[in-house]
Amino acid sequence: MEAEVCIVGAGAAGGIMALELGRLGVSVVVLESGPRHDFAERRQYVRKYLRRENPWQSPLEGQDRHTIGGRVAYGLEGRRARGVGGSTLHWEGYALRFTAGDFRMRSQHGIADDWPITYDDLEPYYARAEAALGVAGASDDSSASPRSSPFPLPAFPFSYSDGFFARACSTLGIGFHHLPQARNSVAYGGRSQCLACSTCHVCPTGAKASTDLTHIPAAEATGKVRVLTEASVLRLEIDRAGAISTAVYAGPDRVERRLTAKIFVLAAGAVENVRLLLLSRSADFPDGLANRSGLVGKLFMSHPSVDAIGRVKDNAYPYRIGFSTAMSRQFAVDGDRSTRGAFLLEFLNSAGPKPGEIAVASRLTGGALRRQVQEEFGRRLGIRIYCEQLPDRANSVSLNPRVRDYFGSAAPHITYRIGPYERSALDEGKKVAARILESVGATYVGATPLSPAAHQIGTHRMGADPRTSVVDLNLRAHDVPNLYLVGSGCFVTATASPPTLTIAALAIRAAEHIAAEMASAKRSG
Amino acid sequence: MISRRLALQRLLLGLWSVVTAAACRASGGARTVGERDATGPPSESPTLSAAELDTLLAFSEVIVVGRALLPAEHDDLAEHIEESARTNPDRFSSYRTTAATLDRLAVARFAQLELRDRAAMVARHRLDVRTVPPAQDLGAIADDLRIVRTETVPDLIDAYWSSPAGWAAVAYATFPGRCGDLGRYTRPEA
Numbered sequence: 072m073e074a075e076v077c078i079v080g081a082g083a084a085g086g087i088m089a090l091e092l093g094r095l096g097v098s099v100v101v102l103e104s105g106p107r108h109d110f111a112e113r114r115q116y117v118r119k120y121l122r123r124e125n126p127w128q129s130p131l132e133g134q135d136r137h138t139i140g141g142r143v144a145y146g147l148e149g150r151r152a153r154g155v156g157g158s159t160l161h162w163e164g165y166a167l168r169f170t171a172g173d174f175r176m177r178s179q180h181g182i183a184d185d186w187p188i189t190y191d192d193l194e195p196y197y198a199r200a201e202a203a204l205g206v207a208g209a210s211d212d213s214s215a216s217p218r219s220s221p222f223p224l225p226a227f228p229f230s231y232s233d234g235f236f237a238r239a240c241s242t243l244g245i246g247f248h249h250l251p252q253a254r255n256s257v258a259y260g261g262r263s264q265c266l267a268c269s270t271c272h273v274c275p276t277g278a279k280a281s282t283d284l285t286h287i288p289a290a291e292a293t294g295k296v297r298v299l300t301e302a303s304v305l306r307l308e309i310d311r312a313g314a315i316s317t318a319v320y321a322g323p324d325r326v327e328r329r330l331t332a333k334i335f336v337l338a339a340g341a342v343e344n345v346r347l348l349l350l351s352r353s354a355d356f357p358d359g360l361a362n363r364s365g366l367v368g369k370l371f372m373s374h375p376s377v378d379a380i381g382r383v384k385d386n387a388y389p390y391r392i393g394f395s396t397a398m399s400r401q402f403a404v405d406g407d408r409s410t411r412g413a414f415l416l417e418f419l420n421s422a423g424p425k426p427g428e429i430a431v432a433s434r435l436t437g438g439a440l441r442r443q444v445q446e447e448f449g450r451r452l453g454i455r456i457y458c459e460q461l462p463d464r465a466n467s468v469s470l471n472p473r474v475r476d477y478f479g480s481a482a483p484h485i486t487y488r489i490g491p492y493e494r495s496a497l498d499e500g501k502k503v504a505a506r507i508l509e510s511v512g513a514t515y516v517g518a519t520p521l522s523p524a525a526h527q528i529g530t531h532r533m534g535a536d537p538r539t540s541v542v543d544l545n546l547r548a549h550d551v552p553n554l555y556l557v558g559s560g561c562f563v564t565a566t567a568s569p570p571t572l573t574i575a576a577l578a579i580r581a582a583e584h585i586a587a588e589m590a591s592a593k594r595s596g
Numbered sequence: 597m598i599s600r601r602l603a604l605q606r607l608l609l610g611l612w613s614v615v616t617a618a619a620c621r622a623s624g625g626a627r628t629v630g631e632r633d634a635t636g637p638p639s640e641s642p643t644l645s646a647a648e649l650d651t652l653l654a655f656s657e658v659i660v661v662g663r664a665l666l667p668a669e670h671d672d673l674a675e676h677i678e679e680s681a682r683t684n685p686d687r688f689s690s691y692r693t694t695a696a697t698l699d700r701l702a703v704a705r706f707a708q709l710e711l712r713d714r715a716a717m718v719a720r721h722r723l724d725v726r727t728v729p730p731a732q733d734l735g736a737i738a739d740d741l742r743i744v745r746t747e748t749v750p751d752l753i754d755a756y757w758s759s760p761a762g763w764a765a766v767a768y769a770t771f772p773g774r775c776g777d778l779g780r781y782t783r784p785e786a
Contacts, residue, residue, distance in 0.1 A: 266775035427758035
C-alpha cells in the first residue's frame with residue numbers, strides 16, 4: 072500500500088491533520104490502532120461508564136500493557152483511548168489557548184525553556200482550531216492573550232453553584248470567568264446542542280467535539296484520506312538515505328503488512344510516539360529513531376491536580392451537567408513562576424458523593440438511610456487545582472523489554488514524580504481554594520489525594536537546536552527529514568492549561584507546512 | 597416475575613446474539629485468541645438462571661428497601677444484575693455465590709420465604725453488614741459470606757441508589773445518563 076502521507080493515529084492531532092491535508096489535495100492513509108467506535112453504540116458505552124467500566128477499553132488483550140515507576144504512580148488506564156477519535160473520545164472538552172507568557176518561560180521567569188514559536192505565530196491557528204472544534208466561550212478572561220476573532224459559539228451560562236463562587240471571588244478580588252470548551256452550547260457543525268446528559272466521558276449526543284465526528288468523516292469525504300482501523304504500527308524502517316520508507320503494521324491477526332509513503336506523521340500521543348521511535352532503532356539510530364539528541368521519551372510532563380472540597384449547608388445541586396463552566400486563570404498567568412508553578416482553578420459543578428456512594432458508605436438501612444442520603448447529597452463544593460509541571464529529566468517514557476504487548480513488542484514504562492516547584496503550586500492553590508470556599512460559607516474539608524491529569528506532554532520537544540530538542544518549529548524531526556511528530560509530546564513546557572486546543576492548532580500549522588513542502592518538491596522536480 | 601419490558605430486553609439480547617454469531621461466521625470468524633469485543637457482550641457470556649435472579653431480587657428487597665420492590669425498581673435492579681453478570685465475570689461469580697449461599701442458609705428457596713422471614717435470616721447471619729473485620733470468624737462458609745457482605749451487598753445498594761428510584765429520593769428526575777434540559781443546571785431544583 073502507498074500514500075503520500077502516512078499518519079499514525081486518528082486522534083486530536085492525527086484526525087485534524089488528515090482533514091487539513093485531504094483538503095489540500097494530499098493523499099493520506101491513517102493507521103489507527105483502535106477500532107472505529109460506532110456512534111450508534113454510544114448508549115451502550117454510557118451504560119458501561121455508569122457501571123464504572125472503561126468504555127474505551129482497547130479491544131486487544133494486552134494492547135495497553137505498560138509499567139510504571141517513580142515516586143508518583145502515573146498509570147495510563149483511563150488516561151488515553153484508542154480508536155478513531157483517540158483521546159478526544161473521552162476528553163473533558165476544555166479548549167483553552169495558552170497565553171503569550173506560556174511560550175516564554177525562560178525569557179520571563181528564567182526557568183525551563185522558551186518555545187521556538189510565539190503566541191502570535193500560533194494565534195491564527197488557534198482561531199482555526201476553535202472554529203473546527205466548535206469552541207464555546209466568552210472574552211471575559213482578563214488573563215487571556217489577544218484574539219483575532221470571537222469564540223465561534225456563545226459560552227455556556229454559569230451554573231447555579233458557580234453563583235456561590237462568583238460572589239466569593241468578587242469579594243476576594245479573584246478573577247472568575249467562563250471556561251472555554253469544545254462543546255456545543257448551541258447546535259454547530261452538524262452536531263446537536265448539549266443536552267446535559269452528564270456523562271461527558273461518553274457523550275451520547277455528539278455535542279462534545281471529538282475528531283471521529285468533527286474531522287474524520289469530512290477527511291474521508293475529500294476522497295484523499297483513507298483510515299485503516301485496528302492497524303497497529305510495529306516499527307518504522309529507514310532507507311539508505313536515512314529517510315523512513317515503510318511503516319510495518321499489523322491487525323488482530325498479527326500478520327505484518329507494509330505501507331510506503333513519502334512523509335510519515337506520528338500522531339499517537341506522547342507515549343506511543345516515543346514507543347514507536349524506540350522500537351524502530353537501527354544501525355543508523357541505535358538509541359531509537361530520531362533520537363540523536365537522546366531526548367526521545369525524556370522530560371515527560373502532566374498536570375498534577377487535586378480537588379479542594381468544602382461542606383455547605385444548602386444543596387448545591389451537583390451532577391446536572393458533566394462539565395465545569397467557570398474557572399480562574401489568574402494564578403496561571405500572573406505572578407512569578409520562577410520558583411512556584413502556575414495553577415488554574417476549575418470551579419466544579421459536581422463535587423461530593425452521589426446517592427449510591429452515600430448509601431454504600433452508610434451503615435443505615437430503610438428510612439434512616441433515605442434520610443441520610445437526602446441530607447448528605449449536594450452538600451459539597453469543590454475547586455480543582457491544575458498545576459504547571461516543569462520539564463524534569465527524571466520523568467520519562469521508555470521501553471520495558473520484560474513486558475510485552477499483544478504483538479510481542481516491548482511495553483512502555485512511565486517514570487514520574489513531582490518536585491518542590493509543583494508541590495508549592497499545589498499548596499498555594501489549596502490555600503487560595505480554601506479562602507474561596509470559606510468566603511462562600513463552606514467549611515473547608517480538605518483536598519483529595521494528588522492525581523495527575525490525563526495529559527501526557529513533552530516527550531519529543533520542539534526547538535531550534537537539534538542537540539536540545541527532537542523536532543523543529545514545524546514539528547519535523549531534526550534527524551529524519553520525512554518524519555513529523557505531532558501532539559503534546561512536542562510541547563516545550565506544560566503550562567497550567569489543558570493541551571488539546573494547542574495540539575489542534577499545531578497540527579493545522581504542521582499540515583500546512585507539509586502540504587507546502589510537498590507542493591514545492593513537486594514544482595522542483 | 598419478569599415484566600414485559602424485561603422479557604423484551606431478553607428477547608432482543610437473544611436476537612442480538614444470534615445475529616452476531618451469524619455475522620462472525622459470514623466474515624470468516626477466525627479472530628485471534630485474546631481479542632475482546634469492546635462494544636458488545638462476548639458471545640459465550642454467562643447468564644444467571646431465573647431462580648438465581650429471583651433470589652438476588654428477593655435479597656435486595658431486604659437489604660435495600662425493606663419492602664417489596666415497586667415494578668419499576670424491580671425492573672431496574674434486574675436489568676443491572678443481568679447486565680453486570682453478562683459483562684463482568686467477577687460480578688457473575690459473586691452473584692452466583694450469593695444466590696447459592698442464601699438458598700443454602702434458608703434450607704429452601706430464599707425467594708419463596710416471606711419478607712419478614714427473609715429479613716430475620718439476613719439479620720441472624722448479619723448479611724446486611726457491608727464490612728468484615730479481618731479477624732472476624734464467619735464459620736464454615738466464611739469465603740461465601742465474605743463475598744455476600746463485601747461484594748454483593750454494596751453492589752445491590754449502589755445499583756438501587758444509582759437507579760431512577762435512588763435519584764428520585766434526592767428529587768432528581770434527570771440524572772447522569774438521562775439527557776434533558778440544558779438550562780436546568782443554572783437554577784435550583786424546583
